[in-house]
Amino acid sequence: MTIRRLPEGTVNRIAAGEVVERPASVVKELVENAIDAGATRIDISMAGAGRDLIVVADDGVGMTRDELVLAIERHATSKLPDDDLVRIEHLGFRGEALPSIGSVSRMTLSSRARGSDAAWQLQVEGGRVSGPQPASLPGGTRIEVRDLFFATPARLKFLKTDRSEAASIAEIVKRLAMANPLVGFTLREGEREVFAYLSSSGADASRDRLAAVMGRDFADNSVAVAVERDGVRLAGFAGLPTMNRGNAQAQYLFVNRRPVRDRLFTGAIRGAYQDLMSRHRHPVVALFLDLPPDAVDVNVHPAKAEVRFRDEQLVRGLIVSAVRRALAEAGHRASSTVAAEASAAFRTGSQGAFYGPAGRANGSSGLAEAAAAFQHQAPPGAQTGQHDPDGFAPASRTTEATTGSAQHYPLGAAVGQLHETYIVAQTEDGLIVVDQHAAHERLVYERMKKALLSGVARQGMLIPEVVEMDEGAVGRVLARAEELAELGLVVEPFGGGAVIVREQPALLGEVDLKGLVRDLADDLAEFDDATTLTERLNDVCSTMACHGSVRAGRRMTADEMNALLREMEATPNSGQCNHGRPTYIELQLPDIERLFGRR
Numbered sequence: 001m002t003i004r005r006l007p008e009g010t011v012n013r014i015a016a017g018e019v020v021e022r023p024a025s026v027v028k029e030l031v032e033n034a035i036d037a038g039a040t041r042i043d044i045s046m047a048g049a050g051r052d053l054i055v056v057a058d059d060g061v062g063m064t065r066d067e068l069v070l071a072i073e074r075h076a077t078s079k080l081p082d083d084d085l086v087r088i089e090h091l092g093f094r095g096e097a098l099p100s101i102g103s104v105s106r107m108t109l110s111s112r113a114r115g116s117d118a119a120w121q122l123q124v125e126g127g128r129v130s131g132p133q134p135a136s137l138p139g140g141t142r143i144e145v146r147d148l149f150f151a152t153p154a155r156l157k158f159l160k161t162d163r164s165e166a167a168s169i170a171e172i173v174k175r176l177a178m179a180n181p182l183v184g185f186t187l188r189e190g191e192r193e194v195f196a197y198l199s200s201s202g203a204d205a206s207r208d209r210l211a212a213v214m215g216r217d218f219a220d221n222s223v224a225v226a227v228e229r230d231g232v233r234l235a236g237f238a239g240l241p242t243m244n245r246g247n248a249q250a251q252y253l254f255v256n257r258r259p260v261r262d263r264l265f266t267g268a269i270r271g272a273y274q275d276l277m278s279r280h281r282h283p284v285v286a287l288f289l290d291l292p293p294d295a296v297d298v299n300v301h302p303a304k305a306e307v308r309f310r311d312e313q314l315v316r317g318l319i320v321s322a323v324r325r326a327l328a329e330a331g332h333r334a335s336s337t338v339a340a341e342a343s344a345a346f347r348t349g350s351q352g353a354f355y356g357p358a359g360r361a362n363g364s365s366g367l368a369e370a371a372a373a374f375q376h377q378a379p380p381g382a383q384t385g386q387h388d389p390d391g392f393a394p395a396s397r398t399t400e401a402t403t404g405s406a407q408h409y410p411l412g413a414a415v416g417q418l419h420e421t422y423i424v425a426q427t428e429d430g431l432i433v434v435d436q437h438a439a440h441e442r443l444v445y446e447r448m449k450k451a452l453l454s455g456v457a458r459q460g461m462l463i464p465e466v467v468e469m470d471e472g473a474v475g476r477v478l479a480r481a482e483e484l485a486e487l488g489l490v491v492e493p494f495g496g497g498a499v500i501v502r503e504q505p506a507l508l509g510e511v512d513l514k515g516l517v518r519d520l521a522d523d524l525a526e527f528d529d530a531t532t533l534t535e536r537l538n539d540v541c542s543t544m545a546c547h548g549s550v551r552a553g554r555r556m557t558a559d560e561m562n563a564l565l566r567e568m569e570a571t572p573n574s575g576q577c578n579h580g581r582p583t584y585i586e587l588q589l590p591d592i593e594r595l596f597g598r599r
Contacts, residue, residue, distance in 0.1 A: 020100050022159060023050025023148060024168040029097035030143050031176050034058035037141065040199055041184040044173060049165035049189075051148050051156070059140040063111040065120045065132055071109070072124055074099045098143075103127040104155070105148045111141040126151040170194055174213050175259035178252060178286060181209035210237060210286050214250070217243070218284055223330045225287060227322040230314060232291040238323045239284035240330060241276040241576045250284040255296055257288070260307050268316045272323035275445070276573055277580025287319065328572035410569050411584065414561035420554060423561045430588040432565075436556065438577035439568055445578055446571050447507050448487075456488035459506040465513040468498045473521035480524060491517065 020026055027044060034042045037060025047053035063071060074096060101107055102124030112119035112135075121135035149155040159165060166189060177185040177197050184199035200208050211219035222237040236254075253265040265287075273283050297308040309315045394416045411434070412427035423434040448456070469477075477484070477499055481491050488505030501513050556564075568574040568583070577583055593599045 020104060020148075022168065023054060023165050024172045026050065026054055026101055026105075026145055026148065027056065027169050028172045028176070029101065030054070030056040030145075031173060033097065034060055034141065035176065035180055035183060037061050039140065039183060043186045043188075044169075045188045046166070046169060047190055049162035050169055051159070051162075051165070052146065054145040054148070055142065057140065057142040060114075062113040062116070062140050063120075064113045064116065065118075067113070068109060068111055068120050068122050068132055072098050072102055072122065072129060099127075101145060102129075104151045106146040106150065108144040108146075109141070110135045110137050110143075112137045112139050114139065175252065178209060178213050179254045179257045179259055179288070181205040206235075206288070207237065214284070214286065218286075222284070223326040225322050225326045227318065227325075229318055230311075232289070232295070232314060232318060234287060234289055234318050234322050236285070236287035238272075238287070238326055241273060241283060241327065241573070241580050242582045244277055244281040244283055244580055246281065248282045251282065252286040254286075254288045255298075255307050256290055256293065258298065258307075262307060264309065264312055264316055265319065268319035269323070271316075272320045272327075273580075275578055276327065276576060281580050285323070287323075289315065289319075291315075331569065331572060331574070409565065411565040414558055414565060417556055417561065420556075423556070423564065425561075425565055427586070430586060430592065432584050432586050434565070434568075434584040435577075435582075436554075436561075436564065438581055439564060439574065439583040441577050442574050442583060443564075443567055443571055444507065446573065448505065451505075451507060452487070456486070457506040458488045458490065458503040460503050461501065465501040466494055466498055467501060467514050467517045469518060469521060471497055473518070473525075474499055476524040477517060477521050484520075489516075489520075 020029075023046070027046075027050065031042055031044065034056060037058060039058035039060035041059050043055075043057045045053070045055040098107075098109070103126065106126070107124045108121065109124070110119060110121040119135045119137035120132040122129065122131040122133075124130075149159075160168075170187060173185060173187050174195075177183070181200055182205065184197060186196040187194040197209060197212050207219055207224075218237070218239060221243045222239045224236075225238050226235045228234070248266060248269075251266065251269055253260055253262060255262075269283060269285055277283065291309075295310045297310075408428060410427075412425035412432050414423055414425050416424045417436075418424060418433075421436060423432075423436055425432040425434065451457070474493070474497060477491055478493055484491060485503075488503065489501065490503035491499045491501050494500040499517065501517060504511065504513060575583060590599060
């Protein structure tokens with residue numbers, strides 16, 4: 001075989017395969033160019049999910065006639081004035097986008113340079129150029145892409161459904177809009193406006209744009225993150241742990257205003273929320289990382305979606321510590337979406353039916369029948385104000401005075417206990433329902449983490465507890481006996497298939513030691529040999545806290561319930577248990593009134 005130089009058209013199509021993967025790739029490149037051109041408004045239109053038509057128009061600086069001709073040549077760019085690939089300060093810089101798009105589509109470029117009295121137009125069809133020629137355009141640049149991949153039809157077979165491709169375009173534009181709140185964005189599909197984000201300015205510009213893109217729920221249920229270390233600045237918002245998702249799609253990272261997907265970021269977020277939610281749930285975050293251009297390499301992949309940091313440990317540590325601190329400062333806050341879900345659960349179904357305890361749909365007549373049946377079988381005294389000992393237990397018969405003063409606290413004053421599991425508290429403008437086990441589990445867990453700093457106090461057992469397990473579980477526990485002792489749990493071998501517990505952490509109080517040790521053995525099975533227990537303290541402390549907390553089914557006094565509420569108010573992260581479930585639900589008085597049709 002003879003080595004030969006490939007034709008220019010073939011070279012362009014090879015390059016296009018890297019840059020133009022799908023319609024969303026075209027939109028990304030064109031919108032990034034518009035942002036780099038200083039646009040304050042960008043309008044995007046599409047037809048056929050981008051296959052048939054993509055139009056991107058902006059009010060940026062525009063291009064002269066000569067610049068327009070040069071723009072469609074490979075590796076021609078205005079964004080590397082010093083040819084420095086180390087200090088990249090623009091979204092685009094490779095000079096590949098326009099020639100790549102033009103080689104696989106029918107592209108028309110129209111532009112008018114700022115301050116110029118003439119506009120020019122250029123056409124590229126499958127790599128063949130015609131023009132430039134005079135055009136009519138008030139200013140900025142307008143790029144029209146038709147019949148995408150007509151020159152490489154095999155590529156069309158690899159595209160997804162129209163709905164999927166259109167959704168991908170919307171996601172790309174949303175990410176760029178989140179990073180650029182000073183720019184207005186509109187996206188249209190045919191005659192339908194998909195969304196329109198107005199440009200904004202001021203201190204709240206970023207939060208307003210995030211609320212517009214991610215929803216008001218995120219703005220209302222997130223905490224601000226702002227920290228700077230060694231020239232690296234992190235800002236943005238982290239969602240409360242009780243506002244979570246089944247996947248990580250709602251986690252956004254922007255590096256120098258560039259949307260990126262980075263495994264380091266994903267791992268850092270997982271570490272920051274490690275002891276705040278289940279491993280199978282994912283938080284909602286939007287973080288903006290700004291650092292010197294020479295501290296990050298964005299020239300890793302043609303799509304520029306991946307980056308490499310010069311100091312990865314600094315970046316990871318900054319994200320973990322900043323998010324943890326922000327969440328801790330949120331105190332006992334829980335997501336307001338929890339209350340909305342609770343209200344929805346009380347409301348009737350879509351067909352106006354109420355699903356009762358038996359799972360049977362009941363209309364109004366059904367409720368009347370159920371009420372009549374209840375009254376018929378109610379025991380003596382049930383209609384005279386007496387309370388069912390297995391149902392609602394009042395906190396006290398003389399709590400009116402204390403309730404009046406204590407309800408000024410954020411979590412109010414306890415007025416009773418439901419099914420020996422849920423604490424009901426009255427606030428100034430509503431009510432709170434607290435899961436006593438979940439709440440106390442978080443409190444014990446935070447106490448254990450604090451105690452670790454000065455050493456966990458131990459309590460000797462009057463009668464040591466013998467725990468029988470299989471030999472594998474016994475081996476795992478004994479292999480970590482020294483580290484478990486640092487946590488206040490002293491275990492020793494006891495025959496071939498058991499261990500004996502001689503001391504336990506004093507702050508746990510009464511605890512099911514057999515269940516605790518067996519659960520710890522299961523947790524230790526997930527550790528690898530190189531992982532020290534100290535590095536997995538959160539998991540171990542969480543297991544201990546679960547066993548050492550107030551269990552459902554325990555009757556609590558009014559003083560105990562109010563003490564729990566006051567400690568929750570003073571404890572970081574007490575709005576959720578160690579698995580990310582809410583510890584309490586708040587219903588404001590308007591919510592309650594809506595349930596009863598008063599509003």
